[in-house]
Amino acid sequence: xxxxxxxxxxxxxxxxxxxxxxxxxxxxxxxxxxxxxxxxxxxxxxxxxxxxxxxxxxxxxxxxxxxxxxxxxxxxxxxxxxxxxxxxxxxxxxxxxxxxxxxxxxxxxxxxxxxxxxxxxxxxxxxxxxxxxxxxxxxxxxxxxxxxxxxxxxxxxxxxxxxxxxxxxxxxxxxxxxxx
Amino acid sequence: xxxxxxxxxxxxxxxxxxxxxxxxxxxxxxxxxxxxxxxxxxxxxxxxxxxxxxxxxxxxxxxxxxxxxxxxxxxxxxxxxxxxxxxxxxxxxxxxxxxxxxxxxxxxxxxxxxxxxxxxxxxxxxxxxxxxxxxxxxxxxxxxxxxxxxxxxxxxxxxxxxxxxxxxxxxxxxxxxxxxxxxxxxx
Numbered sequence: 001x002x003x004x005x006x007x008x009x010x011x012x013x014x015x016x017x018x019x020x021x022x023x024x025x026x027x028x029x030x031x032x033x034x035x036x037x038x039x040x041x042x043x044x045x046x047x048x049x050x051x052x053x054x055x056x057x058x059x060x061x062x063x064x065x066x067x068x069x070x071x072x073x074x075x076x077x078x079x080x081x082x083x084x085x086x087x088x089x090x091x092x093x094x095x096x097x098x099x100x101x102x103x104x105x106x107x108x109x110x111x112x113x114x115x116x117x118x119x120x121x122x123x124x125x126x127x128x129x130x131x132x133x134x135x136x137x138x139x140x141x142x143x144x145x146x147x148x149x150x151x152x153x154x155x156x157x158x159x160x161x162x163x164x165x166x167x168x169x170x171x172x173x174x175x176x177x178x179x180x
Numbered sequence: 181x182x183x184x185x186x187x188x189x190x191x192x193x194x195x196x197x198x199x200x201x202x203x204x205x206x207x208x209x210x211x212x213x214x215x216x217x218x219x220x221x222x223x224x225x226x227x228x229x230x231x232x233x234x235x236x237x238x239x240x241x242x243x244x245x246x247x248x249x250x251x252x253x254x255x256x257x258x259x260x261x262x263x264x265x266x267x268x269x270x271x272x273x274x275x276x277x278x279x280x281x282x283x284x285x286x287x288x289x290x291x292x293x294x295x296x297x298x299x300x301x302x303x304x305x306x307x308x309x310x311x312x313x314x315x316x317x318x319x320x321x322x323x324x325x326x327x328x329x330x331x332x333x334x335x336x337x338x339x340x341x342x343x344x345x346x347x348x349x350x351x352x353x354x355x356x357x358x359x360x361x362x363x364x365x366x367x
Contacts, residue, residue: 066223070341
């Protein structure tokens with residue numbers, strides 16, 4: 001292998017120093033890593049601050065935009081119902097298409113009640129008993145959905161036996177304000 | 181050792197350099213890991229009181245508010261498509277008129293939320309002073325069918341900040357909400 005020509009300036013890394021052979025002379029030029037270390041340190045602090053040991057428990061669908069609130073209650077892993085203006089999804093399974101007829105009354109939705117009861121019964125059979133936590137549900141609603149749709153979903157949950165209904169929202173950071 | 185012309189010895193001190201490469205390697209491992217596990221949007225929940233189905237006339241929505249003394253005093257935020265009210269089953273007060281704002285090219289109804297925030301704090305203070313034996317934490321959002329979800333959440337959020345952290349939701353047709361307010365006195 002031929003020696004590097006003077007026109008090429010090889011960067012020699014990994015020998016304890018970051019050095020490069022300067023063009024035309026035999027002097028070694030040290031590459032200063034200090035500024036990069038500074039940048040990495042800032043980045044590291046920022047990432048550590050936003051690190052979550054719990055991970056993302058809730059998967060937010062692309063099809064909906066969650067509203068924002070200043071609440072502090074942490075989300076827990078529960079049965080998820082996602083509602084937007086076109087469909088109601090239970091546990092990732094599209095169940096009901098939202099039609100104008102669906103928005104005509106405020107009572108529970110029979111199909112949804114049946115599906116939720118089945119899920120509750122499955123939980124009861126698989127675990128032998130039901131705890132309070134099993135009877136909670138997370139509802140992810142799109143910002144634009146009408147109140148009547150939320151009412152019907154919540155009424156369905158109550159009728160099926162899910163006494164705890166949590167509305168998932170995006171937490172507003174204190175410095176962010178709440179005007180949006 | 182080299183000697184200067186003056187005869188003094190000139191020693192060259194070599195300051196040992198800190199080897200930063202292991203630190204760089206460590207950073208290069210940690211940063212991608214943290215980037216993957218970082219959560220920039222934190223999802224939290226609002227715990228709601230159990231809601232019930234309502235008849236098309238919306239009668240259940242107002243009847244439920246009359247159950248007990250505590251329920252009678254329990255404040256409610258009433259959201260219609262034109263106005264925002266606050267009050268109890270014995271009366272309601274106007275808070276603000278609806279405003280139309282443009283969001284993503286679409287005109288939507290919103291409200292001056294600062295007014296509601298102030299009123300809620302005022303109501304909580306008044307109720308706590310007047311009835312110290314009752315812990316006022318429940319509040320009901322009574323709204324018409326068309327109200328947007330984000331307006332409901334904002335109202336609940338402001339109520340929570342004012343001390344009413346056990347929200348409930350009731351939805352009724354506009355006519356029922358209007359008649360409920362009329363029955364409550366509207367003052």
